[in-house]
Amino acid sequence: MSPAECALRLSQASGCALGETRGLTCLEPRDHAQLAAVLKEARQQSSPLLPIGSGSQLAWCRPDAFKTPGFTPIPISLIQLSGIIEQIPGEGTITAQAGTAWSDLISAVAPSGERLPADLPAAESSTLGGVLGSGRSGPDRMKYGPLRHHVLGMQVMLSDGTLAKSGGRQVKNVTGFDLHRLYTGSRGTLAIILEASLRLVAEPQREWSFSLPVADCAKGLVKALEVKQAMPRLTWLVLTRAESRVLLRGGLAGCASQVGADQEQVMAALGGSAEAFDLEATRQRRDATEAGSENLFAWDIQGSLRQCSTLLGDLEAQLPASTDLWVDCSAGRILVGVDGNEPVRVRPSWAESITEQAALVRPLRVSSDLHADHFPSDPSTWTTRLTQGLDPAGILSSSASSPDRQS
Numbered sequence: 001m002s003p004a005e006c007a008l009r010l011s012q013a014s015g016c017a018l019g020e021t022r023g024l025t026c027l028e029p030r031d032h033a034q035l036a037a038v039l040k041e042a043r044q045q046s047s048p049l050l051p052i053g054s055g056s057q058l059a060w061c062r063p064d065a066f067k068t069p070g071f072t073p074i075p076i077s078l079i080q081l082s083g084i085i086e087q088i089p090g091e092g093t094i095t096a097q098a099g100t101a102w103s104d105l106i107s108a109v110a111p112s113g114e115r116l117p118a119d120l121p122a123a124e125s126s127t128l129g130g131v132l133g134s135g136r137s138g139p140d141r142m143k144y145g146p147l148r149h150h151v152l153g154m155q156v157m158l159s160d161g162t163l164a165k166s167g168g169r170q171v172k173n174v175t176g177f178d179l180h181r182l183y184t185g186s187r188g189t190l191a192i193i194l195e196a197s198l199r200l201v202a203e204p205q206r207e208w209s210f211s212l213p214v215a216d217c218a219k220g221l222v223k224a225l226e227v228k229q230a231m232p233r234l235t236w237l238v239l240t241r242a243e244s245r246v247l248l249r250g251g252l253a254g255c256a257s258q259v260g261a262d263q264e265q266v267m268a269a270l271g272g273s274a275e276a277f278d279l280e281a282t283r284q285r286r287d288a289t290e291a292g293s294e295n296l297f298a299w300d301i302q303g304s305l306r307q308c309s310t311l312l313g314d315l316e317a318q319l320p321a322s323t324d325l326w327v328d329c330s331a332g333r334i335l336v337g338v339d340g341n342e343p344v345r346v347r348p349s350w351a352e353s354i355t356e357q358a359a360l361v362r363p364l365r366v367s368s369d370l371h372a373d374h375f376p377s378d379p380s381t382w383t384t385r386l387t388q389g390l391d392p393a394g395i396l397s398s399s400a401s402s403p404d405r406q407s
Contacts, residue, residue, distance in 0.1 A: 003072045006047050010074060013041040017407075019077060021055040023351040026075035030195065036161035038076060043160070043393050051188035051396065053099065053130025056122060056295065078129055078192070084108050085195060086169060093152060095169045095197040098129025105198075109365040114200040117150040119236070119285065121293035129193040135185025139236035139289055141332035143253065147184070151198040156191035159395040169367040188395045190390045206259045207235075207281035209251030210266065212274040217241055217325055218313040220248045223270070223304065224329040230269035233262055238288050239327035249288045250329075251281055277279035292326040294364050299351070302360040305332045311357045335364075386389040 001009075004025040011018050011027060014037040019028040020320035027049075029035040050073035052058055056074075077202050082099035089112035096105060097153065103123040105116055120126060126136075131382055132154075137146045138298035144150070153167025214220035220239045228234060237250035252259045252266070262367040267274060277284045294300065303311055311334060312327065319325075324337035350363050 005073055006045075006072070007074045010038060010041050010045070010047060012407055013045075014038045014176050017080075019079070021052065021075060021077050023077070024055065024075050026052065026055075026077045028077050028080050032081075032157065032163065032346060035076075035078075035081075035157055035192065035194075039157070039159060039161045039395065042074075042395050047395075049395055050075045051129075051192045052077050053127030053133070054079065054125050055124050055130075057130060057134040057136070065104065065207075068297050078194070079127065081194065082127075084164045091407070092200045092202075092360050093169060094200060095153075095195060096128050097140070098127060098132075098193045100128045102126040102128065102131055109200055113203045115203050117144045117199060117201050118147040119289050121290045122295065128196055130194055132184045132193055132312075135187075137331075139238050139292065139328055139330065139343065140253075140285075142237060143233070144174065144201055145234040146156050148181050150201075151180050152185050152197040152199055154183055154196045155194045156183060157194055158191050159391040160395055163194075164191065165375065169198065171199055189387060192396070204253035204255075204259075205265075205284065206256040207251060207253045208259050208263050209249065209277045209284040210263075210270060210274050211277070211284070212248040212270050212272075214248050216312075216316055217327060218309050218316060219244055220246055221309045221312055221327065221329060224248055224250075225309075227266060227269045228329065228372040231262055231266045231354040233258075234266070236285060236288070237329040239325070239329060240288065240291050241323075242291070248329075249284065252286050283335075291326065292335060294335065296337065297324070297335040298363060298365050299330075299336040299348075300360070300362050300364055301334040301336065301358050303332050303334075303358045305329075307357045308332045308334070314357070315350060318353065338365075343354075349360055352395050 004351045007018060007025045007027055008148065010016065014034065016029050016034050016038050019026055027038055029038055052075050055075070065324060074219055080099060081097045083097050084100060085095040085097065087094040087108055092114065094105060094109055101124060105128065106123060109115060118136065119140045120131065120136055132151065133314040135148065150361045153165065153169055155163065155165050166176065173198045180196070183193060214223060217239050224237055224239065226238060233252065235251050240247050240249060252262050263276070267276065301311065315336065326335040327333070354361065
């Protein structure tokens, strides 16, 4: 039975409507009761489910949904469960349902002089639940830290239909384990996120940014680390290679007087031909962030900053000069582009050559015929025990984490 036929069967049994997301037939529950009914039917029919938001991060976030024979989970989107639940201007927090667009959250907090703690690309097509489930953070993690540190609380539904809460809605101490931070980045394998509360950050008085042409990405990263050491208060710092042109771009944000003093140190560290932006600083930041949208690239490489310069040198020696690159200089993350929009079907030769330096090499556009050994596949004992404890029936867990689904 195809995933679409399985989805139709679950829809008829639970009363849940069907929708379509990025070419996939998915279930779209309208409320918690309907979601619980879907989970009940899924358990009875032994049908695995794949929690998604808008599906924009699906290819790299849950490659097991594409690569594993016999494992064809049915997407279940919480796009109908959207809306802001609570946001008191000046309180520094916001609570919203999982299907709420990230761009709607940005618009909601802006009038009170606040912003979200992660500047993410493709905000219009990203949902709160999808962002948290995939564990995304933006280039501004250099200043604010990873998004998971700003999650104050969550309400989730476990695979047996149980509602569970962790944390709270306000910035204060809450007893119990920080399970909401565990759910962040779990890719929907532990529970389905229903709502979440985030800590906000103050809108800075002033932003300032710069752009410096560099010979290549490897040399650009060396310069980036020099600038970072000279000015640890940088808000963001990225390298971009587009149309064979390599730029080191970064910026400051905060108190106007502090930004003014810090920018002099940054310019001194940059030397020569850097271009500075003041009035256009916000637009420059947004452009650099959007340039790092995963949907524009084919491969995601992660490693330590110490190894990143060597990685970039090896990549630039093997890749065509026309291949786009985007590097988060605070996280050791490299995005590699390809020509055209075709999904990744084979593991390129350069991926083998950087195995020792890179902690992770994964495709962002997955083809159904890409082999399973192209991905990390062996979960730790702790991960296996965790998924078995929260999802004993294996309804949400990935195939690699569910013993009864392993080949």
